[in-house]
Amino acid sequence: MIVAFTDLDDTLFQTLRKLPPGMEGLTPATLGRDGQPHSFCTPAQSALLAHFVDSGVTVIPVTGRDPAAMARVTLPFTSWQVLDHGLTILRPDGQVDAEWRGRVLEALSPLQEALEDCTVSISELAEALGCRLTRHTAHDTHFMTVFKHPDANAASLGRVQNALEDRLKSREHADLHVIANANNVSVLPRHLGKAEAVRYLRGQHFPHATLTLALGDSLSDLAFMNACDLAITPPGGQLLRTVSAAKLPQR
Structure with a gap:
């Protein structure tokens, strides 16, 4: 079995603003709150998804989207889903995974005061x-x-x-x-997110996967990408921009 854990926005699809003007062959991938197409797959992104489906690869979205935003994604995901930056896992039947939910709530409880402190202390500057x-x-x-x-x-x-x-x-x-x-x-x-959710799914539900792939575009995806066997990242994303800008010695 091959499992692909993939970020969504700017990895499998993006808004028109982030695409070259006049690009043809786009496939709608999400709807806006007004019900109109909002993000699109390029031909290459559509080809990759089609290849996964045709090859029997299990595709699991790993996204910061909450359930409401995920419901506006029109791509046909049929397996597990990792939402809310890893804090929610949906089972293939669409129900919340109760075991993961319990672990998350236990870990979040002692963080509430610190989260509120950061929120309140920065709110005036942010405004x-x-x-x-x-x-x-x-x-x-x-x-x-x-x-x-x-x-x-x-x-x-x-x-x-x-x-x-x-x-x-x-x-x-x-x-x-x-x-x-x-x-x-x-x-x-810091220690509760996409990476922990991916490790949980690998250990609990895909322990015998022969290959796990990770797809992501941003630095915040690195942790869960490192929890898989191989990583794929699109050109022009935050990850490749950061690596390209680094002045690393050649050894």
């Missing part, structure tokens, strides 16, 4: 910089705070990121960490 603050929950429990700038202003997001990282260090919130991309900055649990 002054034009960022919108959103508390995200899984299983009715706060697990992540996201600061998003409507214009993806890099300077504003950078200041929020620095302030969050300083807060974590000064308060010794070692069990939280900060992740960032072009649109937002988030604070969430």
Whole structure:
């Protein structure tokens, strides 16, 4: 058995804004809240998914999307699903995996005070910089705070990121960490996420898989990609941009 654990946004599909103008052969992959197509697969991405299906590869999405956002994905995923940055696992029948839910709630309980401290302490700065603050929950429990700038202003997001990282260090919130991309900055649990969910599924439900593949585009995907046998990343993503910019000695 081969299992592919894959990030979704900017890995298997993306919005038109992130595609070359006039690209042909696009396949709708998600719907917006208005019910209209919002993200699209390129011909290459569609070919990869078709190859997985034709080859009998089990494809498991590993995404930051919550259940409501995942419901707007129109691609035919039929196996397990990892949502909420790893804090929710859906079984193939669509039900929440109860064992994983119990582990998550046990781990989240001692983090609530630190999460709230970071959220409140940065909220005034974030508002002054034009960022919108959103508390995200899984299983009715706060697990992540996201600061998003409507214009993806890099300077504003950078200041929020620095302030969050300083807060974590000064308060010794070692069990939280900060992740960032072009649109937002988030604070969430360090040792509870996509990687732990993938390891759980590998150990509990796919212990005899002969090959596990990981697909992801961002630095926050690295941990779960390292939990698999081989990794695949798209060109132009945060991962390859970071590696390309690194001045590493050739040995």
